[in-house]
Amino acid sequence: MSKYKCIIFDCDGVLVDSETIGGGVLVDMANSLGANLKFENTNKLFKGKSLEDCMGIISKEVSKPLPSSFELEYREKSFKAFKEGIQPINGIAEVLKKLKVPFCVASSGPESKIRLNLELTGLLPFFDSNIFSCYTIQKWKPEPDVFLWASETMGFKPNECLVIEDSISGVRAANAGGFDVFGYAEHDYNNxxxxxxxxxxxxxxELLGFL
Incomplete structure (x- = not known):
């Protein structure tokens, strides 16, 4: 029997294949402001980072503050792009169907974005109300707060939970909170x-075998 009583999934890059889409929108917007970013470097630049951090990277690239409308414009453009092209991570639906312990999602994105992407990929019914957003508590990875909030709400201690992450900031957040964390490394471009x-x-x- 697995020692884990609850599984906490990150969303982007673990449940839904959204990071390349969202990063592509950021690259487009950055280049329209004078940056010279390459689409093939999208994940290396933005993977696992909060939007605030991504905006900081872009501001540095263009050597000026970003327009006050940047975040709203990004949300509108990325939501449109998600609706047109987002897919679930290969194999994740089968994993969720077979899990025999409670599970939830804890993500850096706004809850509206999490719900949209889960709905578009057919995964939302698996999670119901078990959705935890960094925006709700205004604490972002690599701080552990969103995982601690998720585990407490689900009724478990950190050492009873397993976090599934695909970014180094998420892994560090889980470690900081006292969780075991499995890294989904298919797109771990920085190794x-x-x-x-x-x-x-x-x-x-592979995940079910580990559990």
Whole structure:
């Protein structure tokens, strides 16, 4: 029997394949302001970072503050792009169907974005109200607060939970909160996760075997 009584999933890059889409919108918007970013570097630049941090990177690239409308424009453009192209991570629906312990999602994005992306990919019914957003508590990874909030609300201690993450900031947040964390490393372009995660894996079908 698994020692884990609850699984906490990150959303972007773990449940839904959204990071390349959202990052592509950021690259487009950055380049329209004078940056010269490459689409092939999207994940290396923005993966696992809060929108505020991404905006900071872009501001540095263009050597000026971003327009006050930047965040709203990004939300509008990215939501449109998600509706047109987002897909679930390969194999994740089968994993969720077979899990025999409670699970939830804890993500850096606004709850509206989490719900939209889960709905578009057919995953929302798996989570019901078990959705935890950093925006709600105004604390972002690598701070552990969103995972601590999720575990407490679900009724478990950190050492009874397993976090599934795909970014180094998420792995560090889980570690800081006292959680075991498995790194989903299929798109770990910087080869970072294996040094700090409890375990790494490259394909979702491997996860059930570990549990």
């Amino acid at each position: 970072e996760l294996r040094f700090e995660a409890t375990k790494t894996f490259n394909h979702m079908e």
